[in-house]
Amino acid sequence: MNLDPVSRPRSLSDHVIATLRAQITSGAWPVGSRIPTEPTLVSQLGVARNTVREAVRALAHNGLLDIRQGSGTYVVATSELAGVMRRRFADAPQRDVTELRGALEATAASLAAARRTDADLRHLDGMLAERERGWESGDREAFVTADTAFHLAVVAAAHNEVLGGLYADLGAVIRESLREHFTPVLRPEDYVDHARLVEAIRAGDASAAAAEAASHTESIRV
Secondary structure (H helix, E strand, O other): OOOOOOOOOOHHHEEEEEEEHHHHOOOOOOOOOOOOOHHHHHHHHOHHOOOOHHHHHHHOOOOEEEOOOOOOEOOOOOHHHHHHHHHHOOOOHHHHHHHHHHHHHHHHHHHHHHOHHHHHHHHHHHHHHHHHHHHHHOOHHHHHHHHHHHHHHHHHHOOOOHHHHHHOOHHHHHHHHHHHOOEEEEOOOOOOOHHHHHHHHHHHOEEEEHHHHHHHHOOOOO
């Protein structure tokens, strides 16, 4: 990863905040990932430790980062709105989150079947394979990360900017709901195959794609 050195004409802290935010919003630092350590950022940006620390704290205050003592700093949202969503719905019942997720994903799947491009299909195939590897690892965090990325790919294939933005802003809420559903060591009975969803999108069958997406959230609804 290459971070451009920060220029100094205006507030140095503002420049560092903007640079770190760009790494998050671009997907270079995806939700759930740990950002580089403070010494690494100091070296990459060419600024003082206190400046980096101030920028990280500002982004944590805005809800994009989570500073975990002894573990590091992690990305928890892709925008300030996503951070607000995360805080607003942190205590929402899992059933309510799952029902909303089901509605959004069914709509996205239906649109994706009508609008997907060849590039979208290649991306979906790759994300599906990554999801399978996440499940085979037996590790909940790896699987939740891969499952979230797969569904983001489905939403992206819908080519609806508003739907995509809303789903991304709810990403942290959805991710936490998934973490609550799956046990730390994944159980075979919790596995849900997503290959039929991809095939329905590939075939351009909007009804089948929507039904498949809806069935996935029905299987984890409490």
